Each structure stands twice: as C-alpha cells, then as structure tokens.
Amino acid sequence: MEAQLREAVRGSRADYTEVRWEEVFRSRVQFQRDQLLALEAGEERGGIVRALVRGAWGIAVFTDPAELPAKVREATELARTASAHVQDPVELSPVDPVEARYEGEMVRDFRGVPLEEKRKVAQGYNRAILSYSPKIVATSVRYTDTWRRVIYANSEGTYVEQGIPDVTMMLAAVARKNGDIQQAFESVGWAAGFEAVQNLEESAAVAAKRAVDLLAAKPLPGGHYTVILDPKLAGVFIHEAFGHICEADFLLRNEPLRRVLRIGNRFGVETLNVVDDGYIPGARGNAPYDDEGVPRRKVYLIQKGVLSGLMHSRATARKMGAEPTGNARAVSWEHEPIVRMRNTFIEPGDATFEEMLAGIEHGVYACAAFGGQTEFEQFTFSAAYGYEIVGGKIGPMVRDVVLTGNVFQTLRNIEMIGRDFQVEGSAGGCGKGAQAPLPVTDGAPHVRIRDVTVGGR
C-alpha cells in the first residue's frame, strides 16, 4: 500500500491530506465458568482519509483499498461543504516531515503461538480460579492479542510504518453465597509478546481468594473519609479524573475551562508531579509516532503542584500556542485521531506506607478499580475492594467502596505521596467519545487524600 498512499496524498487537492491504512491481526480466547465462549483469530484491513479544506475537516472511512483515490475526493468534498460553515478555522501546528519504520518488540511473538496454546494457558487460569473454592460459581478469563500494522502518509511528506503489539489477560472470579454475588479480578496488559501472559497462576489465585473474601466483607457506610489509594486506584484516578481534562481538544472551544486549566495554576501540593510519557518499556501507550505522524514525548502535566503542560494534537497545539506532543491517537482505522493519553502516572513521593497510615482514626484503604467515569471536574470510581483503617491500622475488608468528588478539590486534598511506585498494565482500555478501548497504562505510588466522599448504602 505504500505507493498507493504516497500517490493518494500527493494527488489530493485539499489544503492538507492524510491517509492511514491499517492491517490488524488479532486473536481472542474467552472462558466463562466451564464454557469456552470465544476462540478466534482474525484479520482486518481498513483505512481513513482526513482532508482539511479552508479550516474544516472532511473524513472518509473505507475497507476497499481500490476506493482510496475516490475516498480522498470524498473527504475533500465533505471538508469543502463543512468549510462554508466555519468561523474559527482549524490550522495545524508545523512539524518536521519524517520517514520512519518501526516494529514493537516481543520476546515471544504471539503471532507464532498456536491458538491451541493460547487456549491452554487461558484454560489453566480458568481451572485455577474455578477449583479454588466451591463458592466460586463463575469466571471470566479472557486473553487477547493484537498486532496493529499502521501505514501513515500525509501531504507534507511524512511517511510512517509502525507495527504495534498489544497483549492482555483478564482473570475474573465470581463468588456466590445464597443471594449474594461478588466479583474480583486481576489483569495484565502490555505492549509485549506472549511472555507477558504466562506464569500468572498466582494472580488467578489472588482473584479467586478476593472474590470469596468479599462475600464476608461488609459494605462501607457512606460518608467522608481520609482515604489511602493503592497504586492501581491512584493510577486510575490520575488518568480518569485529571488526565482527561488535560487533553487539549477538551479545551479547544471551551474558553471558561481554559481559564481553569491555565498553565501555572496551582493544583496540588509541592510534591505532586503528574506525567504523560510517550514511552515506558513494554507499556501499552507506546509507539514512536502518533496517528498524525508526530513523535512521542514526555509531558509534565503537573510539576511541583503547578499545571505545567497539556496533551496536544497539531490542531490544538496551534490554537493554544503550544507544541504538538504526539498524543493524537486513534483506536482503529474507523476513527480519526483525537487527543489521548499514553502512559500516565503520578511520580513517587517520599512517604512510607506506615507514615501514611499513622494518624488516621477512621479511614479507608481503597484498592484497584472496577471502573470509573469523569465528567469534567466531577469523578466517580468504584474501588474493587478496600479495608477500613482503624486507629492507624488496616482493619477488616470492606466492599462497595465508591469514591466521588471534584477533581480540583481532591487534588488539593492530597496529603501524602508514597515512595513506592507501580506502572499498571491492565487489560482494560481507555474510552473517549466513540473510541474504545485504547491501550494505555497508568501508574502511581500510594496516595493519601483527606475528606473524600465515599458513597454507600
């Protein structure tokens, strides 16, 4: 497709044109209880043209490669139609054209692993969970791998070919006692080969044990607590609650929010540093170039408690007088790139876990996340499990720990940042608009926050 892509962008009459063609190879194995619900391998090919005419985008998504020249004309025509309605035209921040070819590294290339072996590995974990206790009534064990080969060309002379691996394993257990159903999970997700999902027997047992333990855990009464987030939940928190509002497309046409998120505004304590890093070895947010052909970067979002940067596409960078950061990512050929995170984390601080526990009369140790959602400043997260903290010590396990609040207030309420640190490659992905799940990773140390609203019954 290289020649066709170069030809197509060269021949375009739009002000700017890019074409992305993807070949995706994937496989999936899924067990629920004793049922093999999915075992499949497949490949797909598809492309997207994006054309800019007088400050408006036109886009055409297609699966027939022979249609490429026609799709360039179609996207150009759509852009022209839209441009008649534009008052604030889109412009692109200048970047140097690049020619690059890259393939992500795998110790053991999953494309060469027989489907049978993938099944066996998943089945082994599934058995381990099921046989852990008679109280385990169901499981969900899911293996996925994806090799995404992306070919990108634009009318400024950039041409990039990238092969990006992604492999995940989800290990979920469901325990039941009378009418009560509880679930727990462990998962991994890395830009790596098959090696990343082997030898997870211990994780399977941890998930099973926790689901059973949760049956005996009490729901936490709603109220306001001092909360210690474990690194997993703190990572989800910084991604969901703060990371998303630092995606500059959010702010592009939102003057009031831009005032809130002005560079230099204080958002937290002096020891708070938040980063989006384009490259951490093996992490899911990796790729040397984003889906606009812009090289990755390490961006400090918060440095010493002060907002110091945002994540940008070429269009947002231009509008906001910043530099593109390589954060324009698309989940697949069906979508245009939008501003997304890569590997987002809170840098470690200096507190030990014991120091964080000290002085908490009645609080919560909240661990991992079932899920979370944010709407601008408002966030809500479900911890996967938690423990009461009583008199500075970890107390009994609790469940139904749902944290909510205002992100700015909550960042200001961070009291202590742990010296431990963990990058979390999990099996989930990030969702934004219609684009999910995008491979990302989060990371954080333990974080202690005062006065957090915890929902409960």
Place this chain on the structure above:
Amino acid sequence: MDILKLAGERVEEAEAYEERREGIAVRFHGGEIEKAASEAVVGRALRVIAGGRLGFASTAGGDERSLVQAAVAAAAHGDPAPFHFPTLRDGSKASVFDPEIPGTPVDELIAWGEEAVRVIREEFPGLVVNVSLSRGVTEVAVRNTAGGECRERRSYLSMGVEAEHVQEGDIWLVYASRIVRRKADLDREALLAELLRYLRWGRAIATPPTGTPPVLFTPTGTTVLLLPLMVGFSGLAVFLGTSPLKGRLGEHAFDRRLSIVDDGTIPFGPRSRAFDDEGLPTSRLPLVEDGVVRGFFYDLRAAALASAEPTGNGMKGSPLGGGGFRNPPAPAPRNIVIQPGEGDLDELIRDMNDGLIVVDVLGLGQGNVQSGAFSNNVGVGFAVKQGRVVGRVKNTMIAGNAYEVLKQGVLAIGGEAEWVHGTMHTPPLLVQGVGVVAR
C-alpha cells in the same frame, strides 16, 4: 467462490454474516462545525462447526479463503457446539427502513446542528454547545449451510446535543439524544425542549435531600435500575449462575405494577429487526408480567446449554455499546419496553413532595452490576421541595440495589413512556429505598 461453499468443503456446518454500513456524520464542537465524515464499511464473520466443534472468525477487507481458514483453525481447538444452525426463513418483514434517511444530505444535518446551537444559545448564551448528527443504512445478511438467507436494510438517524456550563468550581453538562429509524420520528423540537427544561431547572443550585428520600428517575435515568436487569435476564447469565434471577421463573420478584417486554418487532423501534444476528426471527418476549418473572432471552448457544428455546436474541453487541461484525453473537435484549402507569412528569414531581430527580448519572455499570448493586454520582439531578423543582444538585451520590428497589421500593410508574438510549421505551419511575449521600 461463495464462502459457504468454500467452507462447506471443510466443515459440517457454516454460517456467514455480512454487514455493510454506509453513512455520514457531522459534529459541532463549541457551537462550531468540527468535521463532516462518511463511512463505507464491509465487515464479515464466519462461524463453523467442524468435527463437532465451534469456530468463529471475522474480517474486514480480507478474502474468503483466509476467513474460512481462520474459522476452521479456531474450530480445531474449540469446544463441542451444543447446537446446529437452523434452516433460515426470510419470514415476516419488519419496518426498519426509511428511504428518506439515506437521501438526507450532509447540508441538512449541518443545518439541524446550527439550529440546535442557535436555539440553546438564544436562551443560554454562555453555554458551550456540542452536537453530533449521523444518518445511514446498515445492510445485514445472514446465511447458513442448513439453507435459507435473511437480508435486511436498517436505517438510522441520530442526534445528540450537549450543553456545558463551565465556571470555576461549577461545571455541569446536560445531554439529550434521539436515535430513530424513520426520519419523521426525529422530533428535534422535543429534544431541544427536553434540554432547555433541564437547563432552566438548573439555573439555581439546590441542597439535595439526603438519607433515603423519594427518588424520581426520568426515562433517561431509569437505566440505573434497568441496566442490571439487561444483564440478569440474559439466559446465559442465568445458566452460568451469575444472575440473581436463576431459578426464579414464575416468582414474584418485582412490584406487581411492573411489566417488562423485550420486543424486537416494534415498527421503526431503534433496535427492531426482522431477525437477530443468527438469522432467527425476533419476537415479543415478556420478561416480567405484573411483577412475575416470565422469561429470559437466549441465543442459539445459551438456549441449547439451558435446554430452552432460542428467542431471537443472538446479537452482536449489547444495547449500550459495542457490537458489529467482530463479535460472535451473544444473548442481548432488543427493545426493552416498560409498561407505563399513570400521571405525567409534573404530577409525579408534585406527588413526591420532597425528593431527588435523577436524569443522568456518572459511572453507569461500574461496580457489581450482576448483583443489582448500583452506586453512582448524579450527573444531572434536581432537588424537589414541596412538589416543586428548586434547582440542580451537586456532589451527590445515589446507591442501592436495583432488584430490591424494583421489588419493594416502587412508589409510582409514570404514564408517559419515551425512547431513551436507542434501546428502551420507558416511563419515569418514582421509587424509595435509594440511599443519597451529598457533600
């Protein structure tokens, strides 16, 4: 060569699924057009039974031979198929296609978007307004080696409008949307009226009631209570034992005023269709009648495992997202229809005296959905005092268990049902037994 013939040389049974999507979309961001887009996508899937084992593969842009190869390879390590593909009949026709929709030009969508921006800004000039519009046609064909073919063209037209109020320390977002299959069904005026009503109610900020006040879920808000049911009525979840409704067929599990039907046959219903993604005719399936559990929904596999009849609910994707050719079919509802009771929204608000209205929540589906537990941040909600809306609430969480609330907590079922989220036709529900915590 035809893919079923090609597959037939190597397997006992095969099923071919093909999906052709063609459409256009426009998006306005901050009141201004951001993009105009088109899509023309052909996706295919193949399920085979080879050596008695089930295999699945999907592709876009790939050739027949590789697709067959992938499905056969999957079957080699698959589990025994508990069912056979049935002979398909191109039976009753469903009303799911409106020729007016593919004829709708991009300029018209742009004009609707501009109109929405104008109407909202006339009354609320400071708001950031985002609009998404799309229209198109999905043609689906299902064929298998047992014979027969089902083919259908389904049109869709959707409009979503978002208004953001942004001030430091006070940001809130109101959203309203419609998804229809017939152009004449898109009531843009009603959509904007709904949005403006919430914006007017939200001019003032009010203190939420806490404890366990009466809570009125508007049609969009009822998803909090109905999402666990969409999971719990799945025949597969019942078979696997992850549904609390397991073994409770015929039992009075819900309030006697509650009747729920999963209906795939409603003319121009947003998820209506003549056949499901396995080619079985869709139906009208009672799930709850007068509070009694009457049925669960099944695809071919779940039905075979549970020794039940398939119900035409083999769907590629759940109602609230996902879907398409990449997924194998699984049990999922078509249109969930809640039988209305009495009284309009104003009457319900009057009757609740002091309470909370929930229109939209954050964190839908997070937590232990299977058990019915919900715990959500109220995204759009209003406080009611002495039967009158006094303003929107902030920093408010609701929590409870959907099964408990729908059994013991129903105070009233409203008389006016609406289509929401492109999948449910539901009236407002006034309930008690929901915990409310606020800062």
